Amino acid sequence: MKKYILSFALACMSLLSFAQANYEKVMTEKIAKIETCKTPEDFQALANDFQRIAEKETTKWLPNYYAAFAYIQKGRVLMREGKMQELDAVADQAQKFIDAAESVEKENSEIHLLQKMVYSLKMMVNPQERYMTFGMKAQDELNKAEKFNPNNPRVTLIKAEDIYFTPEQYGGSKIKGMELFKAALEKFNSFKPKTSLEPNWGKEEAAYFIGLEKAK
């Protein structure tokens, strides 16, 4: 009898660990895809993948985090293509997942950084008109992201991008931006995510910008 119970328990555990392993496996697989996505369609597909996981794993913040991140990346690609009219809709989608992530995981630097990126996208729809609202909100969120984890290299990376792409007459600076990219890279080198699934993107981006300077 004992054996039955034991074997039943074992079977249950193996099932459970299988499920757990499956979550990690799928997440690892999808997170790896982030680097290969290029087009808005790629990012949309990735966002959908994460959404599926998020719908099942309602107690985890990471699937929602990555779904939001994929939407934001989609928005950033659209922005570079000059399709400003579509940014609002994409940002609203990202916001849904940020809210879901935030409801599980509070005061997380990574989530607040995404929130900052969403506000920046919203601002870019019409900077002249929205600077005072979304520009300010974005700044607020960036400060929070920095406060919750001063060593988060992504915060430094996004700051660097902001300054790098802001024209000098608006207080931007390529030089200051470059310094921040270097600071970000340093932080990336010493950054260890808590688990293998936690956000760990951005290092290549920092390296890319530093590479730009070296290429000159």
Added chain:
Amino acid sequence: MKTKLLFLISFFSFALSFSQTKITGKVTFKNKGIGEINVTLKDTYDGATTDSDGNFSFETSEKGNQILTFTHPKYNEVQKPIVIEDKDVSVNTELKEQINEIDAVVISAGSIEASDRKRATALLTPIDIYTTAGADGQISSALTYLPGVQKVGETEGLFVRGGTGTETKIFMDGSLINNYFSSSVPGIAGRDRFNTSLFKGNIFSSGGYSALYGQALSGALMLESVDLPDQSSYDFGVSPIFLNGGFQKLGDNKNYSYGATLGYSNLNLMQKIFNFNTNFIDAPQGLNGDANFRIKTKSGGFLKYYGMFDTNRMGVKTESLEPGYDFALVRLKGENTYHNLSFKQKFGKYLFNTSASYSYNQSDLNFSTETNQIESEKTELLNDGNYINFKAVIDRKINKISALRGGFELNYANEKLNFGEVNKNYRDLISSGFLETDLGFSNNLSAKIGVRAENSSYLNKNNLAPRFALAYRLAKDWTTSFAYGLFFQNPESKYINSSADLDFQKSQHYIFQVQRSTEGRSLRFEAFYKKYDELIKTQNIVPNSNQNQQVQTAFNNNGNGFAKGLEVFWRDKKTFENIDYWISYSFLNSKRDFLNYPVSLKPSFAAEHTISVVAKRFIPEWKTGVNLSYTYAKGRPYYDIVTQNDKNIIRNEGRLKDYNALNLSFNYLPNIGKKDSKAFTIFVLSISNILGNKNVYGYNFSQNGSRSSAVVPPVNTFVFVGMFISFGVDKTQDAINNNL
């Protein structure tokens, strides 16, 4: 042994579950494949996203009865049960478009909406108004650069499509503003009293407006006041003609805010510098202030209050047209106040919206003459008006784009007028009820059907006004809409100076519009026909023989008229980098037999052709915005009409010369984009009518009609310089204190 068996079974079942089944299919909408559809095997991680042809494919290890879901924000979700065995599964699906507010076609016949930021059709925002050269930051002036609004310089008000300035009413958060413009003297238009930045957006309707609004024969301007500010701030502005300051304080929980401003203006200094056409004996000056609070209640309601007071005065001296007098003088003292309290809250499907406003206006005009430097005794024209407006609307959503709303409005006016022998006390309560429904049949077809009923206690009459509008999307970016409506308006009280049996004045609008809007560009054509009936007819009475100030009094409603026209509007923010420009053209053909017109005439406020161009360019390198505007209006007709032996006759008539004005303004923002800056400063330099065109607004005639003088703007070319600074309240101090 049994244990081993169990292990074996469970292992086997795992192994089994790893055998993969391929699921493929195609997702279509109207028989065309659509991309970016999220296909999910419900409650699993498995699924795929369709490619641009609508195809998808994925593998799963799940077995048995499963549900496949198809989701996309723009389409209705579809669930399809499938059975997964060993064979591959193929599932094709046709999706239905989701009806939603963003994609639904908007009824835009007659209206230009600038509040709805979600929609690309947003045309005129507060920033647009501030950066329109020649608009002086006034909403009403900026609107004259849109099609359908006439440029009438000598009188305040919005002259829409052959309508008088009083045929367009202005509302704030649903409540009528009875004193939107400052008191004025004849020939010099009053200004907007309300600060443009008080309103986050506006809907301007040049015809066919909603049944929620009434008492305007031509148009309606619906202003929406700002909600909670994003942060606390204080600001001030300084220029040679005014000085003002204010603050906005946002509560710590961001659920309430309050603020106030105070301003003083005086044209005295400019009068010394510029060569004014108008001889001001008292330079225009004024003191104004306002206060507001906004509270978000715990239950999700939103309470807003805005109150203001304003005093203004000026004195004008003109050469007298009457023999025996050298000059005619008029002095104005105006005082008024406006208070608006509104509340809205959602209760489930119901949105409850109520607002109340009170305004008090006093305008004290003194007329006198001067002969051999001796001023005559003054004749006083004293106007006192008290107005109360109350409105309640309940809005119920039926589905995502359909709604039903209804409510009532009470509009009470009590006016006293003293002018020589005339002592008038006018009271009127207009009670109205209205019902309206938005019907969204699909994202491509929607309708609005409404009706409004009114009773006027003064006229002791009722009216019933049906209104109807339809919008249809012709193609992706092209929409067309049609609007019809019946509109009523009480005779203006200023024409009610003797007893007469009067009725509502009436107009009917037919508007047809075609619009194309794409990213950064919009193009609209609008054709309209407007028919007027029961307009009031008046006769002139001259209460004081020393003055040529005539008073008209209404005696019946036998007037009528029409206006028809064609308008084109083109706005483009995309073609040229950093340049936003728009062009509007209006053709207007109008005739009216109303007021003292002896026969049907082209109204003196209606120009046949109006063209305006507005261009704005921001030059990032200089942190400077350069704004240009130009208006051309074909010369309007003018008339000298007098009443002789109870008959109105035209003594003089003619056509004014064409109106032309080129305006230029610069905004310099030295701190823009500086991350560490705590102050936002804007320097403004604006030059209106830079070419110095000598525009004429009309003519005044002497009592016998033999002499006349032109009504001209107070100054031909005007230069304005000003500085505006706003500070976001510094939070660093708070942060330091909290950490100590």
